[in-house]
Amino acid sequence: xxxxxxxIHRLSVxxxxxxxxxxxxxxxxxxxxxxxxxxxxxxxxxxxxxxGAKRAAALAALVEDLAPFxxxxxxxxxxxxxxxxxxxxxxxxxxxxxxxxLSALDTACWDLAARAANLPLFxxxxxxxxxxxxxxxxxxWIDYSVxxxxxxxxxxxxxxxxAMKMRVGGPDPRVDMERARLLREAIGPDVKLLxxxxxxxxxxxxxxxxxELEAAADLYWLEEPLxxxxxxxxxxxxxxxxxxxxxxxxDYGSLGMKRHLDVRAADVxxxxxxxxxxxTEYRRAxxxxxxxxxxxxxxxxxxxxxxxxxxxxxxLILEHMDWWQTLFTEPLRVENGEVLVPERPGIGxxxxxKALARFRA
Numbered sequence: 233x234x235x236x237x238x239x240i241h242r243l244s245v246x247x248x249x250x251x252x253x254x255x256x257x258x259x260x261x262x263x264x265x266x267x268x269x270x271x272x273x274x275x276x277x278x279x280x281x282x283x284g285a286k287r288a289a290a291l292a293a294l295v296e297d298l299a300p301f302x303x304x305x306x307x308x309x310x311x312x313x314x315x316x317x318x319x320x321x322x323x324x325x326x327x328x329x330x331x332x333x334l335s336a337l338d339t340a341c342w343d344l345a346a347r348a349a350n351l352p353l354f355x356x357x358x359x360x361x362x363x364x365x366x367x368x369x370x371x372x373w374i375d376y377s378v379x380x381x382x383x384x385x386x387x388x389x390x391x392x393x394x395a396m397k398m399r400v401g402g403p404d405p406r407v408d409m410e411r412a413r414l415l416r417e418a419i420g421p422d423v424k425l426l427x428x429x430x431x432x433x434x435x436x437x438x439x440x441x442x443x444e445l446e447a448a449a450d451l452y453w454l455e456e457p458l459x460x461x462x463x464x465x466x467x468x469x470x471x472x473x474x475x476x477x478x479x480x481x482x483d484y485g486s487l488g489m490k491r492h493l494d495v496r497a498a499d500v501x502x503x504x505x506x507x508x509x510x511x512t513e514y515r516r517a518x519x520x521x522x523x524x525x526x527x528x529x530x531x532x533x534x535x536x537x538x539x540x541x542x543x544x545x546x547x548l549i550l551e552h553m554d555w556w557q558t559l560f561t562e563p564l565r566v567e568n569g570e571v572l573v574p575e576r577p578g579i580g581x582x583x584x585x586k587a588l589a590r591f592r593a
Contacts, residue, residue, distance in 0.1 A: 254401030254432025262288030276344025294333035327484035338510025359543025367395035394569025395424035401432025412449035481531035505533035
């Protein structure tokens, strides 16, 4: 099998609700979807995104620039193709848009290679788990009223979720504490509650109010309490608090994860598929975490990430974010707090041609 062509789709995907966090305010995910089409008729897909149409245009140009490293090649040589593309971006760097662009191609190539082998991606990667614990992340935003917060938590539970993430980091931490307390009271002790600060605190605030959150809400983890590059500060917070600290989604490549691991910046690392550069580096990040005795989670991109985690012995929990579900012919299923990993070849879901046409930018 050879990759006969690379199709690049620029899309503007409307979010189910505008995202409001300590650092975000967005209504669309400006997305670049990639299809690697083989000479045998099989198609592998991946996508990357940016907030901002002009940034996404630059991202699409980089995907197009890297496409020749895949065109005409056997998809089973996915790691070799990644390495060639990786070397080619050395001058512009292994971070930023270049890594995001590479991720869409690398993920699509893994999808196509697994399809060629007639295996679901997680089995192609050597895994056996058909279920991965997950948490609902598509809501509980910082600008919700308490009523909206509690209503959405109830909806998540009705959808089969047994873990969910709220956002904190507002101007008054006492408001965050009260909202977390009320949410914990509403969902009961058996549902895992996570909180994401979205890099909105400084170190003294994180330690003081992290302790308050521990007492008020029995958190499963506290995520990105500081600006992501402050690894030493995050490590001091992780040492000061009893609950898990999670971070890593904003750094690039497996070497970025190694920087976090070397200073013990967190208890859980959550690599972002596109900032890793795709499945190739995401797997390496997971192996690094395993070597350091730490669990690995995920950030966004649940369609491919669920397969990587299903094949990782140290996988902890998958972020369930539904922003791109409308791009695919069917959503991932959630049952009793777990995602059912598709057993069909590749990532097991297909890009919907009607959605590609509807969201074309």
